[in-house]
Amino acid sequence: MPFDLSLDYVILFERLFDNSPEGVVIQGLDGVVYKANRAFCEMFGYTLEEVVGKDLDNLVATDENLRSEASRRTSSAAMGEQLMFESIRQKKDGTKFHVLAFGVPITSEGEVVAIYGMYRDISDRKMAEEALQRSEERYRAIVQQQQEVIVRYSPDWSITFANDAYCRYYQTTPEEILGSPMTTHIPEKYRKKTLERLTNLTPESPTVISEEETILPSGEICWQQWFDTALFDSEGNIVEYQSVGRDITERKQMEESLRVSSDRLERVLDETVRVLAGTMRIRDVYTADHQEGVAQLVRAMGEEMGLPEDVLKGLWMAALIHDIGKLHIPGEILNKPTTLTPLEYEIVKRHPEVGAETLRGISFPWPIAQIISQHHERMDGSGYPRGLRGRQILPEVRILSVADVMEAMCSHRPFRPA
Template sequence: EKDGYAPRGYSLRTPGDDFWRVVQEFIDALPLLVLVVDETNSIAAYNRALQRYLGKAERELRGGYYPKVVHGLEEPFAGCPLEESLKLGRWVQRELFDPPSGKWVASAIYPTPWRTEKGHRLFIHVVEDITVRKNAEEKLRQALDGTIGVLAAAIEVRDPYTADHARRVALLARAIAAEAGFTLEQAEATYVAALVHDIGKLYVPVELLNKPRRLTEVEMNLVKMHPRVACEILEQVAFPWPIAEIVLQRHERMDGSGYPDGLVGADILPEARALAVADVVEAISSHRPYRAALGTEAALAEIARNKGSLYDPVMVDACLAGI
């Protein structure tokens, strides 16, 4: 009959029986760190790789209290994979930082159909040292942050107003993304795209950007080229997100009246739709070189009035809920 985690439960005896010998030979052959732990956090078995990693004697490991032996803690830490697996009734995988060793590990807990002689359910805990990968990711992230900083600085040198505008748009866009239920990756992409969304304006003469009167058709067509210029610049950077495409689409509108490609509705990336709302709200509510600020009330009235026609209703609602 069913036993929660598996169709049957098997009672195990001591580490000296035939089953344990097979288990030990198997896990010793693995390059990963392996622990067999029961639901009381008692260590039932481990492999040589784990013993070498921890640098502990057998008497400290076998039968030891898992949180104490491995992490130096008296109680399981918050988010402990074993505790989560017990609670959820399924396997759990996490990437964790281990303070005592200063290393990053990928930790996975798998419930088994087996029980100890005392009736305690057994779990296989597999751990992989991913410190090298995490350090490489951090270096890549720092390089990426540096690239974003250089792009933002280039905008600021040319037009300080545009740089301040971009920072405010980025904060609002990230808030909209969170309220709209974006994944962490989507929210980060939206934030980064907002920081550099005006990079294409390096192509536009400053006198046009700050012109106090309505632009002529020729001047407006010149300004409308900046999303494509931005896209060409940003395509040269190996972002882990589609930043160039998001920035290219930020002036598109739900009804197809936007530019540069006249995209409609779902053809526009969600991140670009969030950025479009944030950009409009910030632009209307803030001071511009050619006019005084119109205020937050006017900005929110604009997106509410054109909800569904120009702006994505989900993003508008997220913005209204967050302000």
């Protein structure tokens, strides 16, 4: 139905007044209510009869402190001031709630004759705001109490927040650091890499972990582990970055110390193996040459198979001394040019276990002794000394066994005529 412009303004006002979703009231300069709508009565818990003719401030602010504040507002409106404010008012049962209130003077011939008041219940909004504020306070308390350094920065890399731990670590203050580039404490050689890493963050992969050096104001170089996170809006645009870092200098120093110790241990083991291999050369040059040939073969085979360097190192060491047990075989048997007797052959067959026993007291990071003890075992169980088969034999042994046979077939051995 089209709007009727001929509708009497009084009727129009009445309809707007009565149907307004906000609580509306008209009061005289003395504070007495002339008129109130249904929403006002429902908001404050009164009937219309209980409101009209009563002092408004006494109805909606029974608490003495509230009534004093409400009376001041009424006086201001009566003097011609337009008001908009947030405050607390009371229902009939004394319940307090938050309102957004408007006070508009009604004038006639230039004089204020009444006050038009409007109230909106904003309790839900205030509760949400207070909850948000409490949450923010808890968050800030947690962040400030963290031992980890926490810093936030905008997409243009300007720092917007730094917690107390950050300021202590870098010997600065919030006033000094806020607004400065986030690269301030990042060494020059890491800056480009850091910015590229952050720029590549996506809503699907918003976090990245890194370890980098950092320079303290004292000039000391320390190590930090960073958890960098990009925060995105609903359209996938970066709103802010947050980085959480912890000092890992001590861990890095321990890792370096362990690396140095590991390198030193590896050199000692390498020298030990070479000494054992050299001892074998003094006793039997043919066996020593054979061991070196097998060591070269297993490394070449392992590289072709794509084995890790650590595994190759262990294989090479095992191959270089795999016949060390032959040191305990009498020379006349070891290099006998004629056929061995059954007893002599049994003595020779013991050399894998004797070799393994020789190495039991050396703590290798690889199963060297076990490899040596099995290097004459065969997949079908026909080998010696224990007749192991299939998966009972170490994978490294299978490679060593093939290289052992190949080298033996291709090289001169003094006992071959036998």
